[in-house]
Amino acid sequence: MKERFSAYINQLQDRITSTLEEIDGTSRFQIDDWNRPGGGGGQSRIIENGSVFEKGGVNVSNVFGEFPDSMKSYLKVEHGHFFACGISLVIHPKNPMVPTVHANFRYFELYDDDQTIVDQWFGGGIDLTPYYLFDEDVVHFHQQCKSVCDAHNPSFYQTYKKKCDDYFWNTHRNEARGVGGLFFDYCRTNNERTIEQWYDFVTDTGDAFLACYTPIVEKRKDLPFTAKQRQWQELRRGRYVEFNLIHDKGTLFGLKTNGRIESILMSLPPTVQWKYNATPTPNSEEERLVRILQHPKNWLKH
Amino acid sequence: MKERFSAYINQLQDRITSTLEEIDGTSRFQIDDWNRPGGGGGQSRIIENGSVFEKGGVNVSNVFGEFPDSMKSYLKVEHGHFFACGISLVIHPKNPMVPTVHANFRYFELYDDDQTIVDQWFGGGIDLTPYYLFDEDVVHFHQQCKSVCDAHNPSFYQTYKKKCDDYFWNTHRNEARGVGGLFFDYCRTNNERTIEQWYDFVTDTGDAFLACYTPIVEKRKDLPFTAKQRQWQELRRGRYVEFNLIHDKGTLFGLKTNGRIESILMSLPPTVQWKYNATPTPNSEEERLVRILQHPKNWLKH
Numbered sequence: 001m002k003e004r005f006s007a008y009i010n011q012l013q014d015r016i017t018s019t020l021e022e023i024d025g026t027s028r029f030q031i032d033d034w035n036r037p038g039g040g041g042g043q044s045r046i047i048e049n050g051s052v053f054e055k056g057g058v059n060v061s062n063v064f065g066e067f068p069d070s071m072k073s074y075l076k077v078e079h080g081h082f083f084a085c086g087i088s089l090v091i092h093p094k095n096p097m098v099p100t101v102h103a104n105f106r107y108f109e110l111y112d113d114d115q116t117i118v119d120q121w122f123g124g125g126i127d128l129t130p131y132y133l134f135d136e137d138v139v140h141f142h143q144q145c146k147s148v149c150d151a152h153n154p155s156f157y158q159t160y161k162k163k164c165d166d167y168f169w170n171t172h173r174n175e176a177r178g179v180g181g182l183f184f185d186y187c188r189t190n191n192e193r194t195i196e197q198w199y200d201f202v203t204d205t206g207d208a209f210l211a212c213y214t215p216i217v218e219k220r221k222d223l224p225f226t227a228k229q230r231q232w233q234e235l236r237r238g239r240y241v242e243f244n245l246i247h248d249k250g251t252l253f254g255l256k257t258n259g260r261i262e263s264i265l266m267s268l269p270p271t272v273q274w275k276y277n278a279t280p281t282p283n284s285e286e287e288r289l290v291r292i293l294q295h296p297k298n299w300l301k302h
Numbered sequence: 303m304k305e306r307f308s309a310y311i312n313q314l315q316d317r318i319t320s321t322l323e324e325i326d327g328t329s330r331f332q333i334d335d336w337n338r339p340g341g342g343g344g345q346s347r348i349i350e351n352g353s354v355f356e357k358g359g360v361n362v363s364n365v366f367g368e369f370p371d372s373m374k375s376y377l378k379v380e381h382g383h384f385f386a387c388g389i390s391l392v393i394h395p396k397n398p399m400v401p402t403v404h405a406n407f408r409y410f411e412l413y414d415d416d417q418t419i420v421d422q423w424f425g426g427g428i429d430l431t432p433y434y435l436f437d438e439d440v441v442h443f444h445q446q447c448k449s450v451c452d453a454h455n456p457s458f459y460q461t462y463k464k465k466c467d468d469y470f471w472n473t474h475r476n477e478a479r480g481v482g483g484l485f486f487d488y489c490r491t492n493n494e495r496t497i498e499q500w501y502d503f504v505t506d507t508g509d510a511f512l513a514c515y516t517p518i519v520e521k522r523k524d525l526p527f528t529a530k531q532r533q534w535q536e537l538r539r540g541r542y543v544e545f546n547l548i549h550d551k552g553t554l555f556g557l558k559t560n561g562r563i564e565s566i567l568m569s570l571p572p573t574v575q576w577k578y579n580a581t582p583t584p585n586s587e588e589e590r591l592v593r594i595l596q597h598p599k600n601w602l603k604h
Contacts (some may be wrong), residue, residue, distance in 0.1 A: 032579070046578040057578070100430065172557040209572065238570070245547035246557065255474040268540070270577040276348040277334070277564045278358070 001120065002083055003197060005107045005203075009060045009087040012105075012206050016089065017045050017058050019210055023217055024050040029058065034260050044263045048270070052098070052221045056091035057266030068257045083109040086124070087206070088250070090267040096233035097220040099130035099137070099178070100240065101213045104250065104266070105206045120195055122202045123185035125165055126209060128216075129178030129240060131233040133289050135299075137216045138179045142299040144212040145182050145205075148157040152201045158194075160184045165296040168245045177243045181212075185259030232286050235278050237269035244268065303497060304385055307409045307505075311362045311389040314508050317362050319347050319513055325519055326352040331360065336562050341367030346565045350572070352525045353547070358393035370559045385411040388426070390552070392569040393515075398535035399522040401480070401513045402431035402542065404569070406552065407508045421538030422497055424504045425487035428511060430467055430518075431542060432481065433535040435494070436593050437601075439518045440481045444601040446514040447484050447507075448556065454503045456490070461485045467598040472545045477595040479545045483514075485569065497533030498554075534588050537580050539571035 005134030017029045027050030035041040047053050064083040072078060086106030093100065112118050128141050142161070147157035164183035168176055182205065187198040244267050246252050254264040258260035280286030319331045329352030337343040344363030349355050371391070374380060386442065388408030393540040395402065407426035414420045427473035430443050467487035470478055489500040546553050546569050556566040582588035 028491075039314055048578060055576070055578070089372060153545075170552075171565055195522070241543060242547060242567075242573075244542060246554075252548075262473055262579045264575065265544075270576060271536075272543075272574045272576070274567065274570040274574070275356070276332075276350060276568055278396075 001199065002085065002107065002109055002137050003034070005122075006085045008206070009105065010084060011186075012047065013045065013058055013060050015049075015086055016210060018130045019214060020047065020053060020056070020058075020091065020103040023214060023221075024052045026051040027053065032263075034263065036063050036065075036260070037258075039063060042260065042263065044260070044266065046266055047147065048093070050095055052095070052217065054092050055095040055266075055270035056089070057263070058089040059085070059263050060087045061260075061263070062083060062088060076242075077110065078112070081115065083111075083252070089209075091216065092237070092269045095221055096131040097134075097223040098217050099128045100237075100269070102127055102129070103206075103242055105202050107202075117187065121186045121188035121284065122195075123182035123187065123196045124205065125160065125167075125181060126163055126205065126212060127168055127181035127183070129214075129236075130289065131236050132229070132285055133179075133292065134216075134220065137219070139299050140215060141179075141181060142210050142286050144208055146300060147205050148201075148208040149182070150203065152197075156180075156184075156201070159206040161298075165225055167266050169241065170239060170247065172246065173239060173242070175239075175290065176242060176296050177293075179292065179299070180296060206212065231273060232280075234269075234271055235275060236289075237272045241268055241272055249291050250285055303501065304387065304411055306407065307501065308364055308387045310508070311387060311407065313323075314511075315347065315360055315362050315389055316347070320360070320511060321516060322349065322355060322360075322393070325523075326354045329355065334565075336565065338363075338365050338367075338562070339560075340370070341365060342361060344565065346562070346568065348568055350456040352396070354395055354397070354519065354598075356396040357392050357568075357572035358391070359565070360391040361565050361568065362388070362389045363562075363565070376579060379412065382415070382420070383417065385413075390569075391511075394539070394571045395519065395523065397523055397525060398433040398531045399436070399529050400519055401430045402497040402539075402571070404429050404431070404590075405508075405511050407504050409504075421490065423488045423490035424497075424500045425489065426504055426507065427462065427466055427469075427483060427485035428507065428514060429470055429480055429483035429485070430515075431538075433538050433592065434495065434531070434587055435481075435594065436522065439521070440541050441601050443481075443514050444481065446510055448602060450506050450510040451484070454499075458486075459484075460502075462468040463555060463600075470545065472541060474548065475541060475544070477541075478591065478598050479542060479595075481594065481601070482598060517544065531602065533575065534582075536571075536573055536575040537577060538591075539574045540576045541572055543570055565593075 021028050027047050029045035029047045032044040040063035044059045047056045048124040062085040066081055090106040092101045107122050109117050110119040146157040160182040164180045168184045170177055189195045280290055323330050329349050331347035331349045334346040342365035346361045349358045350577040364387040368383055390406045392404045405428040411419050411423050448459040462484040467481040469485045472479055491497045
């Protein structure tokens with residue numbers, strides 16, 4: 001399974017970066033290979049200053065070895081060896097009418113002292129962070145998420161949509177980071193599904209990424225915008241930074257396990273602003289966004 | 303003691319804001335009073351878009367009541383009432399030749415069920431974060447810190463300088479946030495000093511703030527700078543954000559105890575950049591700064 005998923009994320013990385021490069025038309029992803037001292041490594045692909053994508057990363061990693069101490073307490077195990085691989089991406093477009101997107105698909109294996117697998121599971125998800133709300137874009141995104149879920153289990157979409165809203169919650173701001181999507185974790189063999197069936201679900205979700213996101217980019221990337229709308233985007237990007245550095249388990253886990261800092265923090269936006277007590281004008285589009293982030297809604301039921 | 307220190311921080315807030323307004327010449331501090339639902343409140347004073355100061359806050363707070371749950375685990379106590387007051391300031395100048403400064407002076411009281419004081423202590427400090435190194439400025443800053451310490455105890459400067467270097471350490475970047483200053487905590491009655499003597503030390507340090515910082519501002523605020531130097535400042539401000547949101551106990555404590563978010567996050571810089579793998583040119587001034595941040599030095603011994 002680890003070879004299979006590892007090969008999958010490598011080809012998904014290829015597919016996603018080449019499609020995004022095609023859409024951007026100007027910038028190309030810069031490739032950085034890195035090694036992990038404890039075992040394994042990864043490949044970061046970073047795009048910066050594109051015509052469409054201001055900053056983004058599509059990274060894969062394959063790491064293994066003995067548990068670092070921080071991982072022991074995180075996973076609540078005392079010792080052992082692990083293998084983990086995954087693809088993680090964050091794309092920050094230039095135009096504030098185009099949402100930021102994040103996706104992550106990962107696979108873990110834990111071993112006992114005889115190198116026998118004692119646990120294995122998938123996790124991941126995909127979520128959207130708009131700066132201006134085009135309802136039809138959000139509906140499209142969630143509809144794609146639902147289609148891929150429905151092909152596997154009629155309850156998945158509601159379950160993982162809810163988990164996504166719960167996870168990407170900026171508690172100190174009392175609002176969601178974005179308009180959600182899917183979030184799943186600890187997807188392991190159980191009475192209903194084998195690990196192979198989870199593989200199918202996770203890779204189907206990975207395959208759906210481009211269909212979820214690129215139609216929105218194509219539709220909005222050439223819309224005009226004002227300096228004020230750009231400022232709003234930069235202020236909202238500040239909330240993205242706050243979530244990732246204060247709350248995001250993946251980021252904090254990476255920082256604590258001596259992950260590759262530049263690959264982890266590629267998720268941070270290129271230009272960001274903080275203003276004291278910035279509040280949107282009443283009845284503006286900006287205020288409508290904030291209201292919806294404060295009360296995550298069910299996009300497919302209205 | 304609580305009335306005395308509370309009165310002190312109020313007048314220090316007045317003194318600092320009026321002096322900084324005078325230096326700025328354009329912008330004035332905007333005053334925001336706020337109440338804490340559990341008891342107490344504070345006053346935030348924020349300056350934005352000044353000629354000299356791009357963003358800054360000089361805040362006081364006086365809060366009291368029953369421990370919030372998060373405070374119990376932080377202070378390792380099971381229940382009880384507390385009083386806390388303090389002044390906290392962060393100033394982000396516009397010109398990259400002028401350093402960012404932070405200072406904080408605080409006082410805590412803990413009570414048992416009969417409202418008897420069971421513990422009381424001071425904490426605080428002052429530290430400097432330059433974007434370009436003018437060694438004489440850093441020496442001036444540390445010399446002022448040392449003078450105020452030496453008047454109380456010949457060992458204080460070395461002790462609190464070291465604590466400052468240790469505390470403002472961005473572990474995930476393996477570098478200091480800035481060039482340090484003083485950091486002290488849990489300054490309580492012991493064999494050598496009464497709480498009144500600690501009061502004298504802490505208020506002397508507070509009184510020294512303007513002498514530490516304003517000569518540096520006056521000297522550097524009108525220096526010319528390039529767009530590239532400004533970009534460097536914004537990239538380094540990113541590290542300031544990383545420290546405050548990932549490591550700073552004060553910030554995380556505030557966020558977890560339902561502190562006033564806008565007053566806590568006033569410390570975040572106005573405009574910030576993140577670039578993938580941004581590294582300074584070899585032998586540049588930017589590289590010299592980073593080298594010194596990676597190896598905190600003793601500014602008064604060379």
